[in-house]
Structure formats: C-alpha cells, structure tokens
Amino acid sequence: MVGAMFAAYAARIDRDEPLRGLELGERPAPVGRPGWTTVRVRAASLNHHDLWSLKGVGLGEDKLPMILGCDAAGVDEDGNEVVLHSVIGQSGHGVGFDEPRSILTERYQGTFAELVSVPRWNVLPKPAELSFEEAACLPTAWLTAYRMLFTNAGVRPGDSVLVQGAGGGVATAAIVLGKAAGLRVFATSRDESKRKRAVELGAVEALEPGARLPQRVDAVLETVGAATWSHSVKSLRPGGTLVISGATSGDRPSHAELTRIFFLELRVVGSTMGTKDELEDLLSFCSATGVRPVIDEVLPLDRAREGFERLAAGDLFGKIVLTTS
Numbered sequence: 001m002v003g004a005m006f007a008a009y010a011a012r013i014d015r016d017e018p019l020r021g022l023e024l025g026e027r028p029a030p031v032g033r034p035g036w037t038t039v040r041v042r043a044a045s046l047n048h049h050d051l052w053s054l055k056g057v058g059l060g061e062d063k064l065p066m067i068l069g070c071d072a073a074g075v076d077e078d079g080n081e082v083v084l085h086s087v088i089g090q091s092g093h094g095v096g097f098d099e100p101r102s103i104l105t106e107r108y109q110g111t112f113a114e115l116v117s118v119p120r121w122n123v124l125p126k127p128a129e130l131s132f133e134e135a136a137c138l139p140t141a142w143l144t145a146y147r148m149l150f151t152n153a154g155v156r157p158g159d160s161v162l163v164q165g166a167g168g169g170v171a172t173a174a175i176v177l178g179k180a181a182g183l184r185v186f187a188t189s190r191d192e193s194k195r196k197r198a199v200e201l202g203a204v205e206a207l208e209p210g211a212r213l214p215q216r217v218d219a220v221l222e223t224v225g226a227a228t229w230s231h232s233v234k235s236l237r238p239g240g241t242l243v244i245s246g247a248t249s250g251d252r253p254s255h256a257e258l259t260r261i262f263f264l265e266l267r268v269v270g271s272t273m274g275t276k277d278e279l280e281d282l283l284s285f286c287s288a289t290g291v292r293p294v295i296d297e298v299l300p301l302d303r304a305r306e307g308f309e310r311l312a313a314g315d316l317f318g319k320i321v322l323t324t325s
Contacts, residue, residue: 005029007113008304008322009067010054010105018054019308024301027067030109030117035094037076037120039084043136043298044072044111046311046320047169048248049103058106069111069322070104073126073135081126083135083283084111084118085276094119103140103273112304114324124280127287137293137319138282140273141169145177145221146282147274148243153219157182160217162235164188165224166198166206167317170245172294174221175201180291186213188228197317201294219243229253233260241267294318300325 004026012021030038050068053059059066070086088094088108089101104110109117126135148170155161155178163174166187178185179202187198187206195206205214209228216237222228225247232242234257261268274282286292296318299307307320 005114007067013056015055021054038117039074041072041074042132044069045136047140067109071139072111073132082123083126085122093121129287133321142173143274145173148271152243152269152271160184162186162217162220164228167194226250226253230255233257238264243269245271
C-alpha cells in the first residue's frame with residue numbers, strides 16, 4: 001500500500017514532558033512485506049506504554065518518528081474483522097526466530113493510524129459479540145490482567161484477590177474478570193469515586209491505599225509499584241502470591257518487606273502482557289460470559305492528544321479508545 005495516512009506519533013523524546021513529543025498528522029502508509037498483512041484500523045486503545053514510549057522507554061531516538069498504539073481491532077485485507085496480538089516476534093513469524101520479541105511501537109509502527117501492518121500470525125478473528133471499540137481494549141491491559149490472574153496468580157473460584165490502583169486499565173480489567181470468574185475481589189484507590197465504581201464493577205470492598213483488609217488474600221495484583229508494595233506484601237496470607245506487571249509510582253519501594261516474604265513463604269511473580277493463546281482464551285471468555293471492557297471515553301483519532309492528557313493525569317476509569325473515520 002502506498003500514500004499517506006493520518007496518525008498520532010512520537011516525533012521527539014521528552015522524558016520530563018512527554019506530550020511535547022506527540023504529533024498528529026500524515027505518515028507514510030504501510031508497505032506490504034512477505035508474511036505480513038495490513039489492517040484497516042477501526043478502533044485502538046491507549047495504554048501507559050504509549051506515555052512511556054514518549055519518554056523514550058523502549059523507544060530509541062533512532063526509531064523516530066514512531067506511530068504510537070499497541071492495541072487495535074479492524075478489518076484485514078480479506079475483509080475479516082480482526083483483533084491484533086501486539087507482541088511481535090513471539091513465535092518468529094514474520095521476523096525470523098533470531099529477533100527478540102517486541103511490542104508494537106518499539107521496533108514497528110503502531111496502531112494509532114488508519115492502517116497498521118503486522119505479521120499474519122498476529123491476527124485473530126474478532127468475536128461478533130464484541131464491538132471494535134470493546135475488542136480494541138483487550139490485547140494489552142485486559143490480556144495483562146488475564147495472565148496475571150489465571151496464569152501467574154493461579155487463583156480459583158472462591159479465592160480472594162487484592163487489586164491495587166482501581167481505575168487503571170489493568171486494575172479495572174482484573175476486577176471485572178475476577179468477579180466473572182467467581183473470585184472475592186478487593187480493590188484500592190485514593191479516589192472515592194473510583195472506589196465506588198470498583199464496587200459497582202464487582203469488588204466486594206474498595207479501600208484507601210494502605211488500609212487494612214477484612215482478611216488476608218490469596219493473591220495481590222500489583223501495577224502501582226513503590227507506593228503500594230509494602231501494603232501488597234502485608235495483605236497476603238502465608239504462601240500467597242504477589243503478581244507484578246507495572247510500577248507507575250516507581251520501582252524502588254522504601255520497604256521491600258524481604259523478611260515477611262521469606263518467613264511467610266510468599267511468591268513474587270513478574271508478569272508481562274500475554275500470549276496469543278491467552279488472548280484467544282480472553283476473547284472466548286468475554287463472548288461466553290458477557291463480560292465487556294470498561295470504556296471511559298471514545299474519541300476520534302484527531303483528538304488523540306485529549307486522550308493522552310487524561311491518561312497522563314490519571315483522570316479516567318477504564319480505557320480511552322480512539323476511532324478512525
């Protein structure tokens with residue numbers, strides 16, 4: 001495919017004020033390559049990964065300009081409605097087995113555009129029950145939460161889970177998925193309205209960060225990092241599991257709680273994204289249960305900067321989705 005297309009992209013890296021590097025305008029359309037397919041994007045969702053990219057985390061100056069966006073749902077070259085798995089090189093398809101895996105926007109142009117090119121292996125059928133906007137929320141935040149809960153925490157129906165930082169994409173997904181799977185979910189947030197919303201979504205109780213839980217839990221899902229780390233460790237029952245997939249408040253807690261970790265034989269598990277098979281399972285889970293992603297706002301792509309500003313300010317509950325005309 002040749003010509004130009006509208007996109008939201010990183011033109012510069014600014015570690016202190018990342019939004020200064022965000023530009024909206026025309027970029028070259030994808031050029032076909034063997035083993036890849038071009039998808040016409042119908043909807044794409046924002047993630048904190050996009051802000052980190054603008055800060056230069058995982059994105060080098062030599063890769064600029066880089067179209068941002070990891071998640072998308074759209075229509076492939078054959079007219080099929082599809083969802084993209086955004087981890088490139090996980091299987092070697094389209095890039096060769098010697099290339100390390102990466103996420104869209106690290107090595108390859110992302111989804112905040114009218115068109116995106118990905119290996120054919122990375123394309124999954126979109127369930128008819130899900131809208132493009134809903135499906136576009138799943139491949140990063142919701143897939144991360146799914147893997148944290150069901151692969152790495154290993155929880156079962158009836159178990160209890162603490163989700164730190166209600167309101168963020170991963171945390172919101174974990175509450176909804178946990179409720180649907182029969183878990184007893186607790187959540188925390190500094191914001192009273194977000195605590196109320198967490199309960200509406202299925203949390204048994206939502207508390208202020210650091211508050212004592214009614215019971216110690218089987219697992220904690222941690223995406224906040226330094227600010228909540230000590231509380232997360234102290235909230236676990238003996239032998240419990242802490243799964244961490246992010247550290248938005250920093251990665252150096254003042255109290256690592258090492259004594260508690262070894263004395264109570266706690267497990268600390270790192271978790272990143274998820275596999276294509278897990279994304280397929282997540283799509284099936286949503287179709288079968290009626291679970292749908294929580295969408296805070298849908299914006300046209302040409303208003304992407306508004307979405308980035310809200311994401312940077314933490315002024316949202318659920319996902320912000322960008323749509324193309």
